[in-house]
Amino acid sequence: MVTAGDPRLVQIVALSLRVSLSAAFIASAIGLPLGALIAVTPFRGRRAVIVILNALMGLPPVVVGLLVYLLLSRAGPLGAFGILFTPAAMVVAQVILIAPIVTALARQIVADGWEEYREQLQSLGATRARLVATLLWDLRHSLFTVLLAGFGRAAAEVGAVMIVGGNIDGVTRVMTTAIALETSKGDLPLALALGLILIVIVLALNAGAYAVKETAQRRYG
Amino acid sequence: MKVGPSHAASILPLCLEAIFFQRGGRDIIDGISAQIVAGPRTVIVGPNGAGKSVLLRLCHGLLQPTAGVVRWSGPDVRNAQQRQAMVFQRPVMLRRSAFANVAYALEVAGYPSRERAARAHEALELVGLASLSGHPARVLSGGEQQRLALARAWTLRPEVLFMDEPTASLDPGAAQEIERIIGAVHAAGTKIVMVTHNLGQARRLGDEILFLHQGRLIERAPTDIFFTRPASVEAVQFLKGELPW
Structure with missing residues (x-):
């Protein structure tokens, strides 16, 4: 099934990558500069911010899913966008989930x-903006691992994407939600194939x- | 080719007015007043813990005194911070080429990109690293990195160059090369203010000596006088190697 390139499988894997890579990219665009800024700027309450950030790293995906669901549902404050049960909603949920991870590790x-x-x-007289840019660039090799940690967390999580995506076949079904569904239906070959691919990608x-x-x-x- | 500081009117003299610096309830700098003037190479010596490095950082503005004032009081003190540079005991190189490290300093200082290359090359030439300009800075040897640090400082044409034990972690050959470069930088018109606990080096490089002891400026004298006829008991003991602790 894996080697034959079953189109169903390919579609699920492609959507998974698209959603999680988008989320990792957006979360990094926010988290890397923010983490660096927190690291180089002394301000009142920095300790508290760091503790909160570290705590947010452990956000339960289902809770994030629920919150994003409430925000995006038709009656919710962002309901007008109509993106609930679309890949966009899944990206939003995953960004909220992994941005704190990227920020805290980058910091x-x-x-x-x-x-x-x-x-x-x-001594060279660098401004704060330049400090942030210089440090991010100079530490890029270590920070790359942070990006991966973010992506890994996004790709492996099931609770948030299940709630806000709805696991709709062909639209919002990703590897993790498909594995959960196929396992409960008893279609173990597809579940196993997806599980295998997921592990290989992360490895x-x-x-x-x-x-x-x-x-x-x-x-x- | 333009050499020497680019400003006609100097930021010097530097006035230290009754400065104190406390850390952890201890007086690291315990009331120092002095005027550092343009010209002579000023070398700060003293036993470990005398506050030499802290004094240098206070002068350069990396630390703020807990009491007292550090004031550039020359005829033109605009952008005083940009007209001084510092070389540290252990050079901190960015993860990029030797050339890019020098160019970075120029970029931060606001030089237009078309001027950077020529200036950076000139500075690398001065320190004898032109052939290594494309090498990643962090894989250079300790001596090469310190020369690169000098190039990075010198390329800014500072009026004042602070140095904190620039040769302390180098072998004699590399140290000699650094001393040659310091001489060249001074000859081109930059004021040298340097901390060392290598007394031979202080003798070779210093025109005047500031002797620090337990956070106080105990003695200030021309180099030959300090080494031949020290005026204070502390300096006599320090020079004899009988350090009073």
């Missing part, structure tokens, strides 16, 4: 780097990231 990595770079960059991404990091470390120190 930690940038804070560690900041220790080393602080005096040098202050391949992590192996790739590791290789990139190793090479970069050797080349740039």
